[in-house]
Amino acid sequence: MSVLLGSHGSFRLAKHPAARTATELLGRVLRVSEPIYITETRTAYGIVAVDYAETLKDHLAAAPLERALLGTFAELVRAGGGGPVADVGCGPGRITTYLDSLGLDVTGIDLTPEMIAVAREAYPGLAFQVGTMTDLDLKDGALGGLVAWYSIIHTPPELLPVVFAEFARVLAPGGQLILAFQAGDEVVRVEQAYGHEVAADAYRLEPDRIAELLADAGIVLGTRVVKEREGQEKTPQAYLLAHKP
Numbered sequence: 149m150s151v152l153l154g155s156h157g158s159f160r161l162a163k164h165p166a167a168r169t170a171t172e173l174l175g176r177v178l179r180v181s182e183p184i185y186i187t188e189t190r191t192a193y194g195i196v197a198v199d200y201a202e203t204l205k206d207h208l209a210a211a212p213l214e215r216a217l218l219g220t221f222a223e224l225v226r227a228g229g230g231g232p233v234a235d236v237g238c239g240p241g242r243i244t245t246y247l248d249s250l251g252l253d254v255t256g257i258d259l260t261p262e263m264i265a266v267a268r269e270a271y272p273g274l275a276f277q278v279g280t281m282t283d284l285d286l287k288d289g290a291l292g293g294l295v296a297w298y299s300i301i302h303t304p305p306e307l308l309p310v311v312f313a314e315f316a317r318v319l320a321p322g323g324q325l326i327l328a329f330q331a332g333d334e335v336v337r338v339e340q341a342y343g344h345e346v347a348a349d350a351y352r353l354e355p356d357r358i359a360e361l362l363a364d365a366g367i368v369l370g371t372r373v374v375k376e377r378e379g380q381e382k383t384p385q386a387y388l389l390a391h392k393p
């Protein structure tokens with residue numbers, strides 16, 4: 149596996165002629181043995197779940213660009229024929245409930261059981277389930293839309309081809325994807341978050357690289373927005389709208 153698991157910045161696996169096979173193989177490996185990044189991410193978000201929810205509860209109300217982009221996504225889903233939407237890495241459900249308020253048929257999915265518990269308590273009328281983005285419990289072509297809002301950031305970039313192959317699998321033709329992440333090209337070891345000691349990696353990602361990886365998975369980029377950093381943010385923020393043809 150060392151050939152596949154290159155260092156950060158060398159995640160061009162899907163360009164190789166054997167890329168599809170290698171990505172599928174990697175996906176199978178991830179399904180049978182839990183990688184350390186998954187364990188660390190779940191543990192960290194389990195510790196911070198309640199305080200994360202409290203800290204972020206009013207964020208979207210003060211983020212007009214994010215609301216506009218999510219609103220655009222909702223319109224694109226409807227224009228593409230509608231259908232179920234998954235908020236993958238939904239955390240406490242703040243984006244899930246906003247998408248619901250826009251009229252989408254949305255389910256929240258998250259790796260961390262404590263996050264799902266917080267989401268269920270806050271939004272008892274919405275559906276939430278524990279799950280992982282490398283192996284979604286969804287049929288091929290099940291979704292009219294998929295949201296990954298700051299949730300791909302803990303996946304080592306060399307494994308993102310597996311995640312995007314899974315997103316492509318579950319999206320119907322015409323299905324819409326929206327991603328949000330911190331723009332950059334580095335890994336940050338997170339040791340303090342929301343008032344707690346934690347231990348997990350967070351990756352800043354280059355929008356151009358992510359667009360390439362989406363294309364390799366058969367997902368076409370439509371819009372790329374990079375907002376300059378402001379307030380407490382340490383990097384510019386990237387938002388990609390894409391679709392499966």
Ligand SMILES: C[S@@+](CC[C@H](N)C(=O)[O-])C[C@H]1O[C@@H](n2cnc3c(N)ncnc32)[C@H](O)[C@@H]1O
Binds near residue numbers: 236258263
């Ligand atoms: C920064 S939080 C974002 C939560 C939510 N999207 C929001 O914007 O408030 C990242 C979330 O992604 C989830 N996550 C990370 N890796 C995941 C994976 N492989 N599969 C599913 N969820 C994941 C974490 O458990 C966490 O709840």
